[in-house]
Amino acid sequence: MIFQIIKKEVQEILRDGRFKISFFIVLFLLVASVFITSKQYSSINEQYDSAEKNERTVWESQGAKNPHSAAHFGNYVFKPKLPLSLLDQGVDKYTGISIFLEAHNRNQAQYSTATDQTALSRFGELTPDFILFFIIPLIIILVGYNSFTKEIEGRTFYIIKSQGVDGWKLVIGKWIAALIPTLIITTLLFLIAGIILSNIKGFGVFSWSSFGILYLIYLIYYFIFTNVILLISSISKKSGIALVSSLTFWVLACFIAPKIASNIADSKYPYPTQQEFSENIAKEKSEGLDGHNPWNQKSKELEEKVLKEHNVNSVNDLPFNYSAYRMQKSEEYQAEIYAKHYKKLKNQFKKQSSIYKTLAVISPFLPARFLSMSIANTDYQSHINFSDAAEDYRIKTQAFLNGNTEKNSKIGERYVASADTWKDLPRFEYTPASLSEKLNENTSNFVILFLWFSVTGGLLFLTNKNY
Amino acid sequence: MIKTTNLTKKYGDFIALKNLNLEIKQGEIFCLLGANGAGKSTTINLLLNFIAPTSGQAFINDTDVVKNAKKTKSFLTYIPENLMLYPTLSAVENLDYFLGIGGGKFYKPELEAFLEEAGLQKEAHHKRIQFFSKGMRQKVGIALAIAKDAKVLLLDEPTSGLDPKSSNEFGELLKKMRKNNVAILMATHDIFRAKEIGTHIGIMKQGELKHSFATDQISLQDLEKLYLETMNLNEV
Known part of the structure; x- marks a missing residue:
């Protein structure tokens, strides 16, 4: 009986001219979006690969110099474009793609894609996630x-009832x-994306299980x-009336609810302004240990403490370069x-x-979008993880450079490290959170999505129980 | 085959059907006559369990239509005044669908044979319903009854709006169904057609069955007179 109903409904759909036109338009948009995005993806990854190699070459080719000069010379780390971002670009466009690492300062990611685009980009782009979330x-x-x-x-209706x-x-x-x-369009999109992603080598590990979960999330959303x-x-x-009500639901769920959630979250827990944030950090830094200033109060305190610990009267009697030691303590x-502050x-x-x-209960779009961005590693949490990994690397780099001076020179000596020193600095490696970590982070989104599915499904069955 | 006992339907204070006692056996065609609002369609809707009775009971093939709604529907076919089918599907596809949702499974040649038996020309079998006349659509309804091997046929003014030829053809089909022992209840305004094809006639007014008799007990003229008297229109 169910098969007969499906068969008849599909026959009707296929004979509806409006549907045929819309289906082919969406299919065209979809193929175009995957094509455009995959081109961008390959191009960005090539740029990433090239920039990373160049940056390392520049770092390693500094020649003989003082390690602290190298620390100020600094180096860039780049955020990799991960495979599933082909399907959901998330906040990638708005977050920076590289961080400049240097002594004394933690810099924020810069050069976001959005800053390079025209004002028209605010109207949205033809990306697979746009089609998956809004058009389908x-x-x-x-x-x-x-x-x-x-x-x-x-x-x-009456003949159906009489049967x-x-x-x-x-x-x-x-x-x-x-x-x-919808299943045809979505499956086709994922098949094309899967083939493209599994054939692009060298840019992050493509995980079929993450890919499968992403597909599942979109299916539940649909x-x-x-x-x-x-x-x-x-x-x-x-x-x-049904058409107007359905479109109203679409607008509320996909456009209004995210804005409401965003406005409530921003007004309840606002971020400090960039100026406030920088000023607070600068103030605290000025009150603490300054590696460049031996006459600073905190520097004096540190010196006294170190001398006492090593039972010597002068920093010249210490078995290491105290100046580099102080610099490292200042970095720490x-x-x-x-x-x-972060x-x-x-x-x-x-x-x-x-x-x-919490507000994800007001629209199925919210939990689905959060899950999709998270699995694709394009959510804000993923950006924070990258930023934290870069900061860890910066701290380790400073420790490596100060440690080198501390071990290999004495205070007052003009130390120049050999040209090969810089090669010993380990490369920056960033491993995104695993799928299981992402799933654990998003348990509530999964629960809300299933609740939406169960409640709406239950209501649908109850309403039509006695058809 | 069709039986009602004190079947009553009220909407607040309004009595749409009052204590209807009716029995239609296999091979009988019972024509219910009456003005609009007399209770004819209410009777059919109660037998279909589209609406619940206020009191009384209705049975199809000795099965209570309220307690065993699904089972009773397997015995019957319903053809309303204007049988609407899916316009973008063909006659064969419509028949296949309506039989399918009732649990039947037939192959295309069988479906074509049912339509042919119902009098639908071969060239129309695979045409979309949107190009069908009302008479052709009613034939698809009859084909549904034939395919289901329906024991009961409930017809709600099926010949209204049909041209005389189509109306006559439809009457002949009902007679054929009757010979196959189908019990038919037909609500109609058409006294002539009721006298011609019915085995029994009932006249309803304001929710009550005022008269009920075998067709051969009354002439067409007397039937018309009685009908008008019942409707209080004999002075016209």
Whole structure:
């Protein structure tokens, strides 16, 4: 019986000219978006690879110099473009792609893609995530808005009822039929993306399991949309009303709810301004140990402490270069200040995230989007992880450079490290969070998504139980 | 085959059907006559379990239509005044679908044979319903009854709006169904057609069955007179 219902619904859909046109437009947009994004992806990764190699070459070719000069010379680390960003670019466009690492300062990521674009880019780009999140739900609306109302308007409703059809079978049949075009489009997109990603070598590890989970998340999102659209159709008296109500739901879920969530989170837990943030750090830094200033109060205290520990009267009697030691202690102190202030930012981010997670109940778009960005490693948490990894590397680099001076020279001596020294600095490596970590981080989003699916599905069945 | 006992339907204070006691056996065609709002369609809707009775019971093939709605629907076919089918599907596809949702599975040649038996020309079998006349659509409804091997046919003014030729053809089809022992209940305004094809006639007014008799007990003229008297229109 269910098969008969699916067959008939699909026949009707296929004979609807409006659907054919829309389907091919979406299919075209989809292929175009994957093509454009994969080109961008390859190009960015080539640039990344080239920039990383050049940067290392520049670092290693500094020649003989004082390690602290090398610390100020600094080096860049680059954020890798990860494979699943082909499907969901998340916040990548707005976050910087490289961080300049230097002594004494923790710099923020810079050169975001958005800054290089024209004002028109604010209207959005033709990316797979745009089609997956915004356009495909429109296909579901187009196919499903009159799924039940057409039976009332066409008066076929009475013949169906007189045949003794089970309401739940009718719902399942219509539900599957309404999903078939979406399943075809989505599966096609993922197949093309999977083939492209599994064939691009050298740029991050492509994980089929993450890819599969991402596919599953989109499917659940579409299941929810199908539930809601069919529910609207089953309780509406006219197709026109069902269409307007369905489009209203689309606007509310995909556009209004994210704005509401964002505004609430921002107003409840605002971030400090860039100026405030920098001033607070500068103030604390000025009150602490300054590696360049031996007459600073804190420097004097450190000197006294070290002399006492080593039971000597002068820094010249210490078995290491005290100046480099003080520089390292100053770095550690400044790193602590940065860690403290960035922790505040992260706490604020966590509070905002918790608001988002709570507000995810108002729209299935929110949990689906958070999950998608997270699995694709393009969410803000992934950017924080990269930024933290870069800061760890900066701290280790400073320790390496100061340690080199501390071990190989004496205070007052003009020390020049050999040209080969810089090669000994380990390369920057950034490993994104694993899939299991991502899934653990997003348990509540999964729960909310399943709740949306269960509640809307339950309502759909209850409404049509006695069809 | 069709039986009602004190079947009553009220909407607040309004009585749409009052204590209807009716029995239609296999091979009988019971034509219900009456003005609009007399309770004819309410009776059919109650037998279909589209609406619940306020009191009384209705049975199809000795099965309670309320308690065993799904089972009773497997015995019957319903053809409303204007049988609407899916316009973008062909006659064969429509038949296949409606039989399918009732649990039936037929192959295309069988479906074509049912349509042919119902009098639908071969060239129309695979045409979209949107190009069908009302008479052709009613034939698809009859094909549904034939395919289901329906024991009961419930017809709600099926000949209204049909041209005389189509109406006559439809009447002949009903007679054929009757010979196959189908119990038919037909609500109609058409006294002539009721006298011609019915085995029994009932006249309803304001939710009550005022008269019920075998067709051969009354002439067409007397039937018309009785109908008008019942409707209080004998002075016209």
